[in-house]
Amino acid sequence: MRVRIAAADxxxxxxxxxxxxxxxxxxxxxxxFEKGSAYAARGQLxxxxxxxxxxxxxxxxxxxxRPRMIVMLGDAFHDEAAEQRLDPDDFAALCVLASGRTxxxxxxxxxxxxxxxxxxxxxGTELDLGGLxxxxxxxxxxxxxxxxxxxxxxxxxxxxxxxxxRRCFVTDGERLVLPAFGAYAGGLNIRDAAFAGLFARxxxxxxxxxxxxxxxxxxxxxxxx
Amino acid sequence: xxxxxxxAIWAARPxxxxxxxxxxxxxxxxxxxxxxxxxSVMMKRAFKNCALVSGLxxxxxxxxxxxxxxxxxxxxxxxxxxxxxQPDHLLLRCARADxxxxxxxxxxxxxxxxxxxxxxxxxxxxxxxxxxxxxxxTIGRESVPGGAQEEVLETAEAExxxxxxx
Numbered sequence: 001m002r003v004r005i006a007a008a009d010x011x012x013x014x015x016x017x018x019x020x021x022x023x024x025x026x027x028x029x030x031x032x033f034e035k036g037s038a039y040a041a042r043g044q045l046x047x048x049x050x051x052x053x054x055x056x057x058x059x060x061x062x063x064x065x066r067p068r069m070i071v072m073l074g075d076a077f078h079d080e081a082a083e084q085r086l087d088p089d090d091f092a093a094l095c096v097l098a099s100g101r102t103x104x105x106x107x108x109x110x111x112x113x114x115x116x117x118x119x120x121x122x123x124g125t126e127l128d129l130g131g132l133x134x135x136x137x138x139x140x141x142x143x144x145x146x147x148x149x150x151x152x153x154x155x156x157x158x159x160x161x162x163x164x165x166r167r168c169f170v171t172d173g174e175r176l177v178l179p180a181f182g183a184y185a186g187g188l189n190i191r192d193a194a195f196a197g198l199f200a201r202x203x204x205x206x207x208x209x210x211x212x213x214x215x216x217x218x219x220x221x222x223x224x225x
Numbered sequence: 226x227x228x229x230x231x232x233a234i235w236a237a238r239p240x241x242x243x244x245x246x247x248x249x250x251x252x253x254x255x256x257x258x259x260x261x262x263x264x265s266v267m268m269k270r271a272f273k274n275c276a277l278v279s280g281l282x283x284x285x286x287x288x289x290x291x292x293x294x295x296x297x298x299x300x301x302x303x304x305x306x307x308x309x310x311q312p313d314h315l316l317l318r319c320a321r322a323d324x325x326x327x328x329x330x331x332x333x334x335x336x337x338x339x340x341x342x343x344x345x346x347x348x349x350x351x352x353x354x355x356x357x358x359x360x361x362x363t364i365g366r367e368s369v370p371g372g373a374q375e376e377v378l379e380t381a382e383a384e385x386x387x388x389x390x391x
Contacts (some may be wrong), residue, residue, distance in 0.1 A: 045281060047303060049310035159380035160237065162373070183306050186299070205385075208378055215378040218385035 001207055001214045005176045006145035008131035012169045012207050014214040016179040017061050018147060023130040026065055028058065029073035029149025030180035032110065033090075034082035046184065051086065053183040055093045068101055071127060073149045073178060074108025074136025076115075083115045094118060108136035108150065132176075142200035144174045151194055152180040154187025155206040155222045163223065169207040169214075172199040179209060191224035233360045237373055245347045251338045254331060262324065263308065272320040273300040279316060 001012045011019040018027040036050040062070065077083055086094070097103075098118045105114030105123045114123030126135035131145060138148040155168040167179040170190050175198065180187070188194060190206055203219030234240075262268055276282045282300055307314050325331070353361060 047307045047311060047314065049306050052310060053306050157378060157381050159377045159384065162237075162377050164374045164377045166378070184302055208381075210378070211375065215382045216385055217378065217381045218388060220388070221381035221384055 001216060003171060003176075003207075004173060005132060005147065005171060006174055008145065010132070010147070010176065012176075012214060013061065014209055014212045015057060015061050016167060016169075016181045016209055018169075018176070018178055019065055019067075020130045020132070024066070024068035025071055025129055026061055026067035026069070027071040027073055027134060027147065027178070028061075028181040029136070029178040030075045030108070030152055030182055030185050031058075031072060032075055032078040032180070032182035032185050034085045035078040035182060035184045037085045038078045038082065048087075050183040051090045052093075054181065055090060055097065057181070057183075059093065059097055062097055062101075069104060070097070070101060071104040071106060071129070071134055073134055073147070074106050075110040075149065075180075075182075076105060076108070077111040079110060080112070082111070083117075091117075106134060106136055138175070138177060138198055141197065142174065143198075147176040147178065149178045149180065151177055152185055152187050153177050153190045153195070153206070154179070155190050155208055155217060156225060157206075157208055157217050157221055158223045159221055164208075164210075165225075166208040166210050168209060168217070170195065170199070170204050171207070172204040174200065189225045190222060228360050231357060231360045233357070233364070235364055237376060241349075245345050246343065249338055249341060249345060251335060251342070254335055254338070258331070268320060268324055269301055269304055271323045272304045272316065275316045275319040275323065276300045276303065281316065 001014075003010055003012055008020070009022065011021060013019055016028065019025075020027065031054050033051045033054060036046040036048045039046045040048060058070075061067075095118045102122060103118065104127055105111070106127055107114060107123060107125055126133055128134075132147045133143075133145055134147050136148060137150040139146060153168050153170045154165060155170075156163050156165045165187070167187055168190065169179060170177045177195075177198070190204075195204075205219070206217045206222055208215045208217050273282075277284055277300075281303070304317075307317055311317075
């Protein structure tokens with residue numbers, strides 16, 4: 001779905017990725033590679049296929065869009081040791097994904113430093129791109145032209161006496177919060193207090209994900225949990 | 226929803242134009258059924274029960290405080306990932322076995338469909354019949370996510386467009 005964020009044109013993909021066509025940049029937030037293995041180390045034995053699944057969906061997006069640059073908008077790795085836990089096959093898939101393009105690792109609270117590999121990469125806490133400022137954690141108050149992740153937005157959409165919960169983008173036309181891309185990432189309801197104050201110009205719009213297409217949803221149709 | 230005497234199916238929209246014989250055709254017992262079962266709420270619930278028993282996830286209770294780093298996982302997320310990457314996983318096999326014995330006996334279902342074939346009478350009734358009352362009380366207990374979830378989103382989207390045009 002095409003939207004305008006401040007002065008920038010953006011495409012909100014039903015996969016949860018942000019596509020900046022002018023820059024040929026694919027942006028994904030909160031992938032949390034190796035979250036499964038992080039939990040397994042603490043005794044909660046989640047099946048260790050989340051990294052593989054994330055890479056598969058990322059590769060599908062890269063295949064469809066042929067981006068020049070892939071921006072990981074923070075929390076790409078679940079923890080600082082996650083990079084070492086990558087399965088060789090998964091690492092190879094990551095290298096294929098990175099080949100011929102620039103990987104930008106915007107740092108997040110889970111991954112304060114960009115990974116050592118693969119090569120041809122950039123790191124940093126924020127990135128100016130195509131009229132947007134990309135950073136992991138949304139800054140407090142109004143911030144025109146900001147695209148961030150961190151909050152893992154989810155919407156409970158009510159209509160016709162039934163409700164459905166989905167990951168979603170949230171935007172008021174000035175700033176954008178991306179959904180988490182990671183297979184094991186949880187969600188925070190966009191009616192939560194953490195979202196209050198971010199959007200100066202009510203009402204924000206949620207773009208619900210799921211089987212294509214993405215659906216724009218008005219603030220009146222979203223409920224708390 | 227089904228009891229010993231009745232089967233109730235309800236839908237978001239009127240089902241007037243429906244071919245009842247087609248709905249109960251034996252053709253549905255093929256691959257479609259297997260694909261549908263894998264996606265069904267019942268299967269996900271069976272998996273959740275297996276995941277709880279195995280200790281993979283913990284049950285949360287209303288009012289229970291989240292302690293420290295304890296995070297609850299949606300068993301649906303795990304189900305989807307496992308199904309794609311390790312379809313023969315023990316918990317998936319357990320869930321399928323629970324489904325097959327507890328909820329869905331395909332052989333008996335096939336016999337029933339054979340038995341009732343061509344004998345279904347469709348009547349629109351002006352009011353609720355006495356024998357249907359118990360089952361009508363359970364409306365909404367089970368849901369079949371077909372197009373219904375997407376329809377909720379489409380309705381909400383249409384409401385947004387209507388507001389924008391107003």
